[in-house]
Every structure is written in structure tokens, then in C-alpha cells.
Amino acid sequence: xxxxxxxxxxxxxxxxxxxxxxxxxxxxxxxxxxxxxxxxxxxxxxxxxxxxxxxxxxxxxxxxxxxxxxxxxxxxxxxxxxxxxxxxxxxxxxxxxxxxxxxxxxxxxxxxxxxxxxxxxxxxxxxxxxxxxxxxxxxxxxxxxxxxxxxxxxxxxxxxx
Amino acid sequence: xxxxxxxxxxxxxxxxxxxxxxxxxxxxxxxxxxxxxxxxxxxxxxxxxxxxxxxxxxxxxxxxx
Numbered sequence: 515x516x517x518x519x520x521x522x523x524x525x526x527x528x529x530x531x532x533x534x535x536x537x538x539x540x541x542x543x544x545x546x547x548x549x550x551x552x553x554x555x556x557x558x559x560x561x562x563x564x565x566x567x568x569x570x571x572x573x574x575x576x577x578x579x580x581x582x583x584x585x586x587x588x589x590x591x592x593x594x595x596x597x598x599x600x601x602x603x604x605x606x607x608x609x610x611x612x613x614x615x616x617x618x619x620x621x622x623x624x625x626x627x628x629x630x631x632x633x634x635x636x637x638x639x640x641x642x643x644x645x646x647x648x649x650x651x652x653x654x655x656x657x658x659x660x661x662x663x664x665x666x667x668x669x670x671x672x673x674x675x
Numbered sequence: 676x677x678x679x680x681x682x683x684x685x686x687x688x689x690x691x692x693x694x695x696x697x698x699x700x701x702x703x704x705x706x707x708x709x710x711x712x713x714x715x716x717x718x719x720x721x722x723x724x725x726x727x728x729x730x731x732x733x734x735x736x737x738x739x740x
Contacts, residue, residue, distance in 0.1 A: 612716050613704040674707040 557606055560599035561656075568592040568653065592652070613674060621666030628662050678735045681709040683727050697726055 571591045574580075580588070607618045639645040650658070684694050684705075691709070695702040698719070707713035708723075715723065715735075724731045 611700040611704055612719060613707055613713055614701060616713075671703075674703060674712050 557602055558599075560595045560602055564592045564595035564599060565653065567595060596652075596656075617667060617670040617674065620670040621663050624666030624669065625659055625662035628666075629659060632658075676714045676735055677711065677738060678708065680705075680723070680734060683729070683734065684709075687727075698722055 568591075571588045574588050575585060607615055610618065636645065640647055680694075684691070689697075691702050691705045695705045698705070700719070704713065708715055720731050720735060724734055727734065
């Protein structure tokens, strides 16, 4: 098995673990906003579709004789479910009450700022030759963003408890 | 901003959950309002005032008052 696949599978497992801990953790979403399993699955369904499509697309792209246009189409196949997932998350945030919405926006700000700083540090270390170059892939980027979002939610929730 | 939300809620024998349900917000929001950790938006302040049949100034006041 290719190491990239193992890393991707590990990141997806981490993403699912972090996601489920986040959805059912009182620190992330207090009792009154705890999400039933069905709602959590509905909210995250497009993310799961995007992950599955991504794995299928990577496997399909190993066919060297495909036309470039078809390769582009297959390579970008995970984008649509990802956009639908982002749309679902935004709709969910809009449906929250004003404090919960503020908590989610603060968490987003935390995740964005932390990711920016993290990538800055990694890039500086890689440029200096202190760190081997690593391809994150979109799953890695997504898992990291999601993890930081949940961490931001926990921190922000604690502030208002 | 200071508020008298806890006192006014207690006078009506409402729990935080009761008030949250009447305002259609989470219990965490009511708790954060009562502890002064969160200041409500203007629409929510009006909603609280209407529910308690008081003016906004009778419930909320600036910190320096």
C-alpha cells in the first residue's frame, strides 16, 4: 500500500474521530445544543461523500489513457460534495441562537488564524531544511481545519459558561 | 453591561431553561446573559423586555451606572 494512502486513511480516521467527539462532547456543544445522531449524520453526510469520492477519484486517476478533460472532471469530483458540505454548515450556523453563532464565528476565526500561523511555521522550517516536505492533501487540510474548529468551539464555549 | 435578568427571572419562579424556551435561545445563552459574560443583541434585548413587560432600561444598564 502506498504511504500516501496510509496517511490519507489515518487523517480520515482522525477526522471522523474528532468529528464524533466534537458532536457528542458537552464542552463543544452544551446540553441544550447537543445534536441527535441523525442530525449529526445529515450535517456531515456530504463530508463523508466527499471523502469517498476523493478515494474513488484517486483510484480512477491511475488510468493513464484517460483524456485530460475527463481527468480534470474526475480530479475535481470531490469539490461539489465539499461545497454542499460547507453550505450545510453555514445553514446550520444560521439556525443557531445568537450566542451559539458567535461561538462558531469565534471558533472559525481561531481555526483560520491558527492554520495560517501553523502553515507559516511549517513553511519556514521546510525552507530552512529543518523539516521534510510533506504533502497534506485536501483530506489533511480538512482534518486539521475541522480539528482546530472543534478546539476553537471548546475554548469559546468555556469562555461563555 | 449590567442586568437584572436573574432577579427578574427568579421573581417569576422561572428556571433558566424556562426562560430560554420562552426566548427561543439556549440555556447557555440565558446563563451567559445573567452572569454578564454576554451582552444580548438589540432584537434579543427587546424580546426579553417584551417578555418581562418592562423597558430595556429597567433590565439592562451600562456598567458605570
